[in-house]
Amino acid sequence: MLRAVNRVLVGLAGLMLLALGTAVLAGRLHGVLLSSATRHKWRAHGSWWPTVIAVLSAMVLLALWWLLAQLHRRRLREVAVDCGDGGTVAVRGRALEAVLEAEAGALAGVDRARASLTGRRTAPGVRITLILTPHATPAAALHRLQEEVLAPARTSMGLPAFPAEIRLRTVRHRAERVE
Numbered sequence: 001m002l003r004a005v006n007r008v009l010v011g012l013a014g015l016m017l018l019a020l021g022t023a024v025l026a027g028r029l030h031g032v033l034l035s036s037a038t039r040h041k042w043r044a045h046g047s048w049w050p051t052v053i054a055v056l057s058a059m060v061l062l063a064l065w066w067l068l069a070q071l072h073r074r075r076l077r078e079v080a081v082d083c084g085d086g087g088t089v090a091v092r093g094r095a096l097e098a099v100l101e102a103e104a105g106a107l108a109g110v111d112r113a114r115a116s117l118t119g120r121r122t123a124p125g126v127r128i129t130l131i132l133t134p135h136a137t138p139a140a141a142l143h144r145l146q147e148e149v150l151a152p153a154r155t156s157m158g159l160p161a162f163p164a165e166i167r168l169r170t171v172r173h174r175a176e177r178v179e
Helices: 002-026 036-043 048-071 093-105 138-157
Strands: 078-082 088-092 110-119 124-132 164-170
Touching: 002 048, 036 048, 078 093, 078 138, 088 093, 093 110, 093 124, 093 138, 124 138, 138 164
Parallel strands: 124 164
Antiparallel strands: 078 088, 110 124
């Protein structure tokens, strides 16, 4: 939800700045950035205006790159699964994420899990966040995740590799009182 709000706000800010810049270039907004004396002073330096134009162009290109990065979808909508008979079936990405989350969340020592598919539809990867219980062993949880969730998922999708990025966190809990 916050990512969507971020994208909308960034898009609106970009549109407002684009409109403002267009109005300034069209001459509708009358404001002098440099006085006549200052312009004449800097005109003596032959590289002043090309430098200003290059810096402003670089800033515009970086801003456009950042805006496009905000709009880029990082989640897969669907994954192509090999049927075994030469055909493929498209599996919804959200459904596969839900299955991975349910299976990873059911592991011993895991309070809950979040999964997000990445990559291409023919070569997917997964980003999983495991929220571990207070007394869980991270190495054991990672081993169980690999053996009981990721390996069967890779096999069932018929993939040679299923790269995974795993993030471990602990559930927030109050300190135990010792008397």
